[in-house]
Amino acid sequence: MRTEAVRLNFQLVVRNLVCFLATLLFFCAPILAAEKYVFDEVHSIPQFEFNHLGVTTQTGRFDEAKGSVTIDFARHKGSVYYEIKAASLNMGYGTETPDSAGYRLFNVAVFPSIIFKSDKLIFSSNNEITAARGALTLLGVTRPLTVSVSNFKCATSSVSGHKICAGQVKATLMRSDFGMIQYLPGISDEIIITVPVEAHKE
Amino acid sequence: MKKYLTLCALSLLCSAPAFSADTFVMDPEYTIPSFEVGHLGFTTQRGRFDKAEGKVILDIPGKKGSVEFIVHTQSLDMGSKAWTIHVSGEGLFDVKRYPTMVFKSDNLIFEGDKVVAAEGQFTLLGITKPLTVTVNHFNCSINALVNKFMCTGDIAGTIKRSDYGMVKYIPTVSDEIRINVPVESYRQ
Numbered sequence: 001m002r003t004e005a006v007r008l009n010f011q012l013v014v015r016n017l018v019c020f021l022a023t024l025l026f027f028c029a030p031i032l033a034a035e036k037y038v039f040d041e042v043h044s045i046p047q048f049e050f051n052h053l054g055v056t057t058q059t060g061r062f063d064e065a066k067g068s069v070t071i072d073f074a075r076h077k078g079s080v081y082y083e084i085k086a087a088s089l090n091m092g093y094g095t096e097t098p099d100s101a102g103y104r105l106f107n108v109a110v111f112p113s114i115i116f117k118s119d120k121l122i123f124s125s126n127n128e129i130t131a132a133r134g135a136l137t138l139l140g141v142t143r144p145l146t147v148s149v150s151n152f153k154c155a156t157s158s159v160s161g162h163k164i165c166a167g168q169v170k171a172t173l174m175r176s177d178f179g180m181i182q183y184l185p186g187i188s189d190e191i192i193i194t195v196p197v198e199a200h201k202e
Numbered sequence: 203m204k205k206y207l208t209l210c211a212l213s214l215l216c217s218a219p220a221f222s223a224d225t226f227v228m229d230p231e232y233t234i235p236s237f238e239v240g241h242l243g244f245t246t247q248r249g250r251f252d253k254a255e256g257k258v259i260l261d262i263p264g265k266k267g268s269v270e271f272i273v274h275t276q277s278l279d280m281g282s283k284a285w286t287i288h289v290s291g292e293g294l295f296d297v298k299r300y301p302t303m304v305f306k307s308d309n310l311i312f313e314g315d316k317v318v319a320a321e322g323q324f325t326l327l328g329i330t331k332p333l334t335v336t337v338n339h340f341n342c343s344i345n346a347l348v349n350k351f352m353c354t355g356d357i358a359g360t361i362k363r364s365d366y367g368m369v370k371y372i373p374t375v376s377d378e379i380r381i382n383v384p385v386e387s388y389r390q
Contacts, residue, residue: 041282042281042282042284042285043241043245043247045248045281045282047248052232052384052386053345053347053354053386055339055341055343055352055354055355055386056232056339056354056355056356056384056385056386057339057356057382057384058232058234058384059234059236059250059384061248061250061281063281063282090279090281092234092250092252092279093231093252094252151244151245153243153244155243155244157242158242158374159242159374164242164244166242166244166245167245168245168246186347196241196244196245196246196247196248197245198241198242198244198245
């Protein structure tokens with residue numbers, strides 16, 4: 001009788017264990033494979049730099065952008081989607097108008113979004129993302145663009161308690177490659193884009 | 203005759219500084235100060251003041267000059283409204299109590315005929331401390347678009363905000379703040 005009970009108990013334990021392992025695999029496998037992080041929009045504001053009249057370095061900013069990154073640390077894979085709202089252009093002069101130089105340059109009425117997509121994240125040997133190879137769509141023209149990532153770091157935020165992956169993203173492009181040729185060379189062809197990215201684990 | 207000579211002497215005295223030194227007024231559209239801070243040890247975040255004004259007195263042959271630059275703190279623009287309100291508040295820029303930040307210098311440093319730095323005083327939150335800023339890409343030329351003589355440069359400086367009593371959120375938000383100001387100024 002007692003032996004029977006032990007046997008049943010043992011069977012139960014095994015069954016539970018198998019069940020537990022199966023559940024673990026089922027639920028955890030996708031999480032282990034790839035994690036999705038959504039950009040904190042307040043702390044991931046894109047800025048661009050250009051040379052003005054050959055004399056000063058001026059900056060402009062887009063106040064609204066959204067994005068996410070999927071990272072598979074184990075297999076060193078991942079992807080990024082980042083979309084900037086062109087009409088959120090903010091040069092600091094006050095509100096942009098449909099007639100302002102900035103809105104005309106970005107042809108905001110016709111091309112409401114600037115989009116960067118990458119499905120090729122580059123990792124260092126210590127699991128840091130160092131670059132993303134992808135394509136930028138600006139004024140409806142899509143061109144390859146590789147952005148560098150510095151200071152990549154994942155940690156738990158001391159403020160929110162969320163897991164955050166963050167980095168400083170930088171890219172250089174020639175705006176004429178995208179057909180943006182107005183005001184050359186008074187506003188330089190070369191544009192440097194910098195985006196601090198803080199992304200929260202979903 | 204004596205009176206005439208006195209007048210002559212006076213007019214020389216008065217006009218002499220005008221000949222040797224020119225006054226340049228900063229173009230507010232292309233002289234927008236921004237700053238960088240470290241955030242949570244993760245990223246470098248930026249903020250900007252959209253309204254600032256200033257003038258420079260430059261005596262290039264005499265290698266002398268002075269600067270006064272006033273930043274209107276209520277023009278703070280972080281890109282997000284909520285964040286702007288937060289950073290404008292008490293403990294940080296406290297813009298209601300301290301509506302301006304001021305940099306003054308009467309010691310411009312020259313290398314040849316180029317300004318490379320300015321030694322002066324910076325006032326933030328009512329506290330004044332010495333500050334030397336570097337001037338990169340200093341250049342004087344005629345802006346052909348408006349046919350005016352301009353002197354320009356990219357200004358960079360670093361402060362520790364705790365020196366000015368701005369200690370809130372250190373070290374979550376870094377003590378060190380880097381300041382960048384492109385300056386385009388026109389001769390009057």
